[in-house]
Amino acid sequence: MPGSECPKLVVSTRNQHKLREIHAIMTDLDLELVGLDAFPHAPEVVEDRDTLEENASKKAEELFAYTSTATMADDTGLEVLALGGAPGVHSARYAGKDSDDAANRRFLLENLKGVDDRRAQFRTVIALALNSGTYHFEGTCRGRITEEERGDGGFGYDCIFVPDGYERTFAELSAEEKNSISHRGRALERFAGYLAVLLEQRNEGEPNE
């Protein structure tokens, strides 16, 4: 962010929807968000680490090295208490290397068959890579796994996860309701809070790295 006229932040995604979502949370910050579409030759980062933190850090750091611009990346997983935190960092490929969402959900419900303790949480970790180091921001949403799928909205595990304080699954909530309680929204607000301080220091002419 420092050293440029208008501070820029590279967001490690080619998904325009994700970019707009982040922009919406940070409209008050004087910051230009740049998606990976602006870097057509950026390396494809392999998410092969053991934790959400490490995957997010790896993505942010490799792209920071390539773009020489402050870079954020995130990783999200569903952590089921009775399964020792699984599927966690393996959420997208829980039922096998090329498994799809439906197969992953079936595998999870199978593994929880007869298990009374259905507590689980979605957890998002954002990593911000700067010259001064890499910083982490976490957001969680606690809830429980249902016995069967309910609702058409959302994706991934949304139709088998009921957040605390609700009776409906993530897939049955409106996008607005889901966003407002989501792990991802909370992690993004935390991230925005740190950026706000960096920008405030920058405007005061203080070094921020």
Added chain:
Amino acid sequence: MPGSECPKLVVSTRNQHKLREIHAIMTDLDLELVGLDAFPHAPEVVEDRDTLEENASKKAEELFAYTSTATMADDTGLEVLALGGAPGVHSARYAGKDSDDAANRRFLLENLKGVDDRRAQFRTVIALALNSGTYHFEGTCRGRITEEERGDGGFGYDCIFVPDGYERTFAELSAEEKNSISHRGRALERFAGYLAVLLEQRNEGEPNE
């Protein structure tokens, strides 16, 4: 926060509910929250500034000077677009020096009589006073002012404010719904994001002031 065995944060409130609310958002941070009950002789700070930022800063800085411990304070106002941002920093005494919530609401509805543009936002500003300076974290919730009061929950202007994406007033939403979309919750998440970095740096033994 730095310089003590277990990092402490003074929260400028004697309200146990507020303290619990903040604690709930920061359960993952290794931080001891201390309310003003722990400082029975702390000075009463007069909130006489012209902006939310200045009032929050004044509170945080005066109490930081007294406690010698990292201190956070907040201020919240309702800003109505057609009224040029009023009542804003004067939200608690809009209808006069000793006015109560009901009088303030009546005065606001009176001032908006016949006005079509009902857009408004709640805005919370948190100030964090440290040795290195004072930092600010903002959260807003956009919506509109109703024509009349609706709902029993909440306090202040809650029963005449409908947040964007909802048909019900803040006073008609459950505490959980209101918290999840609130200006205050968003400001607290942003604040927590900055604290998380300070604590991360502290654990790595880096200077953080």
